[in-house]
Amino acid sequence: MRQLRRENRMSEKRIEKIRCPKCGGEHEFTIWNRINTELDPDLREKVISGELFRTVCPSCGQTIDVIYPCLYHQMGDKFMIYYAPGQEAMRQAVEAFREGTEEIGIKRGSGPDEEGYTYRVVGSLYDLQEKIAIFEAGLDDRVIEICKVYIGSELQESQKTADFDDLRYYRDQNGHDRIALMKEGNAFASSVFPRDLYKGISEHYKALIERHGGETVIDMNWVMNSVSEEEKKQ
Ligand SMILES: [Zn+2]
Numbered sequence: 001m002r003q004l005r006r007e008n009r010m011s012e013k014r015i016e017k018i019r020c021p022k023c024g025g026e027h028e029f030t031i032w033n034r035i036n037t038e039l040d041p042d043l044r045e046k047v048i049s050g051e052l053f054r055t056v057c058p059s060c061g062q063t064i065d066v067i068y069p070c071l072y073h074q075m076g077d078k079f080m081i082y083y084a085p086g087q088e089a090m091r092q093a094v095e096a097f098r099e100g101t102e103e104i105g106i107k108r109g110s111g112p113d114e115e116g117y118t119y120r121v122v123g124s125l126y127d128l129q130e131k132i133a134i135f136e137a138g139l140d141d142r143v144i145e146i147c148k149v150y151i152g153s154e155l156q157e158s159q160k161t162a163d164f165d166d167l168r169y170y171r172d173q174n175g176h177d178r179i180a181l182m183k184e185g186n187a188f189a190s191s192v193f194p195r196d197l198y199k200g201i202s203e204h205y206k207a208l209i210e211r212h213g214g215e216t217v218i219d220m221n222w223v224m225n226s227v228s229e230e231e232k233k234q
Contacts, residue, residue: 011040018055018064025059031068038075047072048132053125069093072128079118079135082216083128090217093121097216121216126185130168137171142209143202144169145223150197151179169193 012034017026032052037044046052055064070083084093097119118135122128134141148167155162166182170190177195180187202209212226 010034011036011043018066020057020060020062020064022062023057023060025057027055027058029055029066031066032070033068034071034073036073036075038073044074044132048129050125050129067125070128072132074132074135077135078116079120079131081120081122081128081131083122083125085123087123090121090123094216097121119216120218126168126182127219130170133170137177139169139177139198140202140209141218142213142222143198143205145218145220146201146205147193147197148179149220149223150201151191151193155181155191164188 011032013030013032015028016031018029019026032043035043035047043052052070053066053068055066056062057064067085069085069089072081072083074080082093082097084090118141120131120141122131131141134144148169152164152167155164162181164181164183168180168182168187170178170180172178177193177198178190179193181189181191208226208230212222212229215222
């Protein structure tokens with residue numbers, strides 16, 4: 001077992017002044033650049049609710065989204081997700097995981113599955129929240145992304161007016177898997193996420209996932225690139 005450096009196991013925060021875009025007033029806000037949910041379990045809730053990336057101006061009541069990078073570590077479920085907003089930040093985060101930098105807090109050797117850990121890089125808070133939901137449900141996000149491509153094209157065929165720009169996995173209050181139809185970041189409808197599809201996709205794409213599944217950015221582009229790589233081989 002590799003030892004994580006002690007300081008890297010800890011959560012890390014700093015206070016920053018936030019200027020309200022509406023009234024120009026300033027107030028202090030806590031930025032969490034590193035989260036270890038084992039040590040600070042309430043932070044998990046605040047990531048899921050979005051509270052950690054949002055503040056309300058005390059002067060005028062304006063809600064302000066605060067976008068900043070955050071390394072999210074949920075040790076109990078063995079996953080680490082780097083929320084890196086912006087393309088350049090994502091590229092650097094991918095590099096940091098590849099090299100196992102001190103910033104990440106791990107020196108890694110072989111693959112992303114070392115010690116059964118999953119490492120991911122996401123560019124938006126929604127993606128971070130979705131990955132947490134997927135991993136907590138014990139599911140494989142690579143399979144989910146392929147399923148979403150299938151579900152998306154089925155929806156487009158069956159309802160010609162289906163006006164969604166993204167699909168998102170979530171688990172409802174009864175513990176059922178669902179897929180939300182998104183438009184500009186807002187869910188406006190949802191449907192049941194079929195487990196038999198998950199099972200079928202997971203079997204059918206087993207080889208593809210083994211060959212291309214070592215990436216840290218797993219999204220629709222990953223599906224498209226992996227599929228076209230496989231087609232080139234044939
Ligand atoms: Zn204000």
